[in-house]
Amino acid sequence: xxxxxxxxxxxxxxxxxxxxxxxxxxxxxxxxxxxxxxxxxxxxxxxxxxxxxxxxxxxxxxxxxxxxxxxxxxxxxxxxxxxxxxxxxxxxxxxxxxxxxxxxxxxxxx
Amino acid sequence: xxxxxxxxxxxxxxxxxxxxxxxxxxxxxxxxxxxxxxxxxxxxxxxxxxxxxxxxxxxxxxxxxxxxxxxxxxxxxxxxxxxxxxxxxxxxxxxxxxxxxxxxxxxxxxxxxxxxxxxxxxxxxxxxxxxxxxxxxxxxxxxxxxxxxxxxxxxxxxxxxxxxxxxxxxxxxxxxxxxxxxxxxxxxxxxxxxxxxxxxxxxxxxxxxxxxxxxxxxxxxxxxxxxxxxxxxxxxxxxxxxxxxxxxxxxxxxxxxxxxxxxxxxxxxxxxxxxxxxxxxxxxxxxxxxxxxxxxxxxxxxxxxxxxxxxxxxxxxxxxxxxxxxxxxxxxxxxxxxxxxxxxxxxxxxxxxxxxxxxxxxxxxxxxxxxxxxxxxxxxxxxxxxxxxxxxxxxxxxxxxxxxxxxxxxxxxxxxxxxxxxxxxxxxxxxxxxxxxxxxxxxxxxxxxxxxxxxxxxxxxxxxxxxxxxxxxxxxxxxxxxxxxxxxxxxxxxxxxxxxxxxxxxxxxxxxxxxxxxxxxxxxxxxxxxxxxxxxxxxxxxxxxxxxxxxxxxxxxxxxxxxxxxxxxxxxxxxxxxxxxxxxxxxxxxxxxxxxxxxxxxxxxxxxxxxxxxxxxxxxxxxxxxxxxxxxxxxxxxxxxxxxxxxxxxxxxxxxxxxxxxxxxxxxxxxxxxxxxxxxxxxxxxxxxxxxxxxxxxxxxxxxxxxxxxxxxxxxxxxxxxxxxxxxxxxxxxxxxxxxxxxxxxxxxxxxxxxxxxxxxxxxxxxxxxxxxxxxxxxxxxxxxxxxxxxxxxxxxxxxxxxxxxxxxxxx
Numbered sequence: 001x002x003x004x005x006x007x008x009x010x011x012x013x014x015x016x017x018x019x020x021x022x023x024x025x026x027x028x029x030x031x032x033x034x035x036x037x038x039x040x041x042x043x044x045x046x047x048x049x050x051x052x053x054x055x056x057x058x059x060x061x062x063x064x065x066x067x068x069x070x071x072x073x074x075x076x077x078x079x080x081x082x083x084x085x086x087x088x089x090x091x092x093x094x095x096x097x098x099x100x101x102x103x104x105x106x107x108x109x110x
Numbered sequence: 111x112x113x114x115x116x117x118x119x120x121x122x123x124x125x126x127x128x129x130x131x132x133x134x135x136x137x138x139x140x141x142x143x144x145x146x147x148x149x150x151x152x153x154x155x156x157x158x159x160x161x162x163x164x165x166x167x168x169x170x171x172x173x174x175x176x177x178x179x180x181x182x183x184x185x186x187x188x189x190x191x192x193x194x195x196x197x198x199x200x201x202x203x204x205x206x207x208x209x210x211x212x213x214x215x216x217x218x219x220x221x222x223x224x225x226x227x228x229x230x231x232x233x234x235x236x237x238x239x240x241x242x243x244x245x246x247x248x249x250x251x252x253x254x255x256x257x258x259x260x261x262x263x264x265x266x267x268x269x270x271x272x273x274x275x276x277x278x279x280x281x282x283x284x285x286x287x288x289x290x291x292x293x294x295x296x297x298x299x300x301x302x303x304x305x306x307x308x309x310x311x312x313x314x315x316x317x318x319x320x321x322x323x324x325x326x327x328x329x330x331x332x333x334x335x336x337x338x339x340x341x342x343x344x345x346x347x348x349x350x351x352x353x354x355x356x357x358x359x360x361x362x363x364x365x366x367x368x369x370x371x372x373x374x375x376x377x378x379x380x381x382x383x384x385x386x387x388x389x390x391x392x393x394x395x396x397x398x399x400x401x402x403x404x405x406x407x408x409x410x411x412x413x414x415x416x417x418x419x420x421x422x423x424x425x426x427x428x429x430x431x432x433x434x435x436x437x438x439x440x441x442x443x444x445x446x447x448x449x450x451x452x453x454x455x456x457x458x459x460x461x462x463x464x465x466x467x468x469x470x471x472x473x474x475x476x477x478x479x480x481x482x483x484x485x486x487x488x489x490x491x492x493x494x495x496x497x498x499x500x501x502x503x504x505x506x507x508x509x510x511x512x513x514x515x516x517x518x519x520x521x522x523x524x525x526x527x528x529x530x531x532x533x534x535x536x537x538x539x540x541x542x543x544x545x546x547x548x549x550x551x552x553x554x555x556x557x558x559x560x561x562x563x564x565x566x567x568x569x570x571x572x573x574x575x576x577x578x579x580x581x582x583x584x585x586x587x588x589x590x591x592x593x594x595x596x597x598x599x600x601x602x603x604x605x606x607x608x609x610x611x612x613x614x615x616x617x618x619x620x621x622x623x624x625x626x627x628x629x630x631x632x633x634x635x636x637x638x639x640x641x642x643x644x645x646x647x648x649x650x651x652x653x654x655x656x657x658x659x660x661x662x663x664x665x666x667x668x669x670x671x672x673x674x675x676x677x678x679x680x681x682x683x684x685x686x687x688x689x690x691x692x693x694x695x696x697x698x699x700x701x702x703x704x705x706x707x708x709x710x711x712x713x714x715x716x717x718x719x720x721x722x723x724x725x726x727x728x729x730x731x732x733x734x735x736x737x738x739x740x741x742x743x744x745x746x747x748x749x750x751x752x753x754x755x756x757x758x759x760x761x762x763x764x765x766x767x768x769x770x771x772x773x774x775x776x777x778x779x780x781x782x783x784x785x786x787x788x789x790x791x792x793x794x795x796x797x798x799x800x801x802x803x804x805x806x807x808x809x810x811x812x813x814x815x816x817x818x819x820x821x822x823x824x825x826x827x828x829x830x831x832x833x834x835x836x837x838x839x840x841x842x843x844x845x846x847x848x849x850x851x852x853x854x855x856x857x858x859x860x861x862x863x864x865x866x867x868x869x870x871x872x873x874x875x876x877x878x879x880x881x882x883x884x885x886x887x888x889x890x891x892x893x894x895x896x897x898x899x900x901x902x903x904x905x906x907x908x909x910x911x912x913x914x915x916x917x918x919x920x921x922x
Binding site: 014015018019020022023027052055056058059060062063065066067068069070071073074086087090091093094097098100101104105107108 | 151
């Protein structure tokens, strides 16, 4: 459920808010309804990673990777798919850490 | 403990977000750059939907505009008035080329460092010191005071800005995201910057300092011998020799002998004084008698540095009083090279001597007055402020202006430093835009002549053909009235005799209409033979391309567009034909080992074609420069005080007609070298170089591999945005003038007639976005030397199998 809330709310806000919304939503959602520390990190990680991965993959496939493959090369990566994985992990870590922060805040005020 | 954990994870998260939210050196802020919602992922594009129709409601439009796209991405714009027409041109050009427009304007106005940091500060300083901004400001004032150019500039500006205003950050071209800055709004003066940049590229240098150094070192006799004012061996001037000058020339300032008192100038920041060969162009038109269509056919291929995005942008512009098609320069309204229902035109560079330097004597270090005509004359100062990314304080410099132009300090071996003012056509007020505007609407020869009279610079050879079956070429631009060779050397800034004495009247610029030979042509060679009364320049591009073009056009009968296309792709090496038999005859007399023998054999069997798969051109093109160095370096190589080198024509003349000239001897060795010695030594050196770089002779010696033509992205640093390896022939002095970095930036052929048929191609694509299918879609055809038929519509609803999507602009 937390996964879905983060995924949907972040997806909507990302359309018009800056990228760092991904550090805000997991944090707030976990203050509101976190279960465990591990769970908060993983949920935040997966929700953001999955969001960035799926939209990135859509962009990559619908344009034959014409841009992602070139940008990958700039970052010395062999192809756009690897760049997509990097994107996914970066988004995931931010989401995960933010979720974990939310959990600890929740614990500390309880 | 709970708080500690909470606060530490929050801090950790904040640090991570902070780190991802700022650039690190060349790495952009990764958070927004990687986010699929805002980053580079947003810049991938698809082939546009062939049936797509978009309606955009925009500010300040006056009426509805329809834009049809064809299958290679070219916009065909239909508007009801000039303002809307140029508005739409600005809008669509920005849509495809916004970053290019931004970075080129910044380069021209000396504002690169604002976004790129200290690395580009020297470049910015140079363009400020040269007075690029000064020239643009002067020209903008004039352009905005003329109703026609004002309408065009304001329309174009409004269009570009309408596009920029509707952009969300995620829509910014990827270069902005990578470099971490934002597009700024367009201004009418930016168009003047683009014209100024063109003037810089094509007429922004001179060899006068290096020539003065030669004069100082060797004196007038050597200058007369080695640096003649007209090619000695071969030339085929633009205006055919024997053309009668039907005018009474103005009084020409009397000649004076060059003085040798100038001190030798030391070049502290060595920069090329001479335009690299390969920046130039070809154009020609054949008469109705020579063509199979019964109407003239015109061709043009401007040779410039090949970049991505291309310097050109294809467009068709249609309004109630014009219907023009061809290529534009992003940032400049109208079509620069193209055709309409009645006429076609093209340009090549003249290479007029319009960049002179004057030695200035200041009263004191404040530079507030300078000695001129036996009195102190006050200077003007212009403060140049350059903002530099990452530095809190801008760089400031007071540039001193004399009546000649802005002053720059150079080093010199006698006094330590010398102040030189630059008199440059780029500072001359005018409205060159009007020339293109009027050519766009031209109906016949007289319109062409009157459009040309408004042009200032960079001087161009305007080739022309019309449906009245006229063909013509004009060496055109505002050309200073000077004495012979004035500006071949450094000039005296204190002496009024050395000033430019006015202008050659526009109608007396060299031109020819419907010459008996049935064609007109130019390839940057000498404008005229020595009979023309005025001085334009003492040296022009070498004559080989012109000779080849004129030979082939001379023989041409029943020509069509394809015959002209094939001539554009002609790989014949006139230089080799001229000199190689002589060089090979020298080699024959000497024993060679098997490696050299093999190379000699390849050259002996060569048909003088610089074809991509041939090995002979690789050897020849390595050999000739080696021979040139072997002959001249001992006398002319001088890293600190650079000397001009004698021309290629002069070297050929010496090899063929003066085999015993003293210059063949290497003065740095005790023994006496002969033509034969330097020929053999340079041949061996060339083969050794090829061996060292490419291994033993094999397919890796093929001309296309050795030449290794590359087309770089404008950033010059983002390699993945460059074009892939190209397999192309041609070369320096070849009609198909593709060198390593320069070449035919646009090839066009137009068959005039009741319904004109035109063909064209450039290496790249309409879109400047490396993530677009239209980024490189024209490259392969260009590489093969093929042309696209240009879609030329007469109404927005015309049926044509090449048409795809449409955009309709409506006023809000």
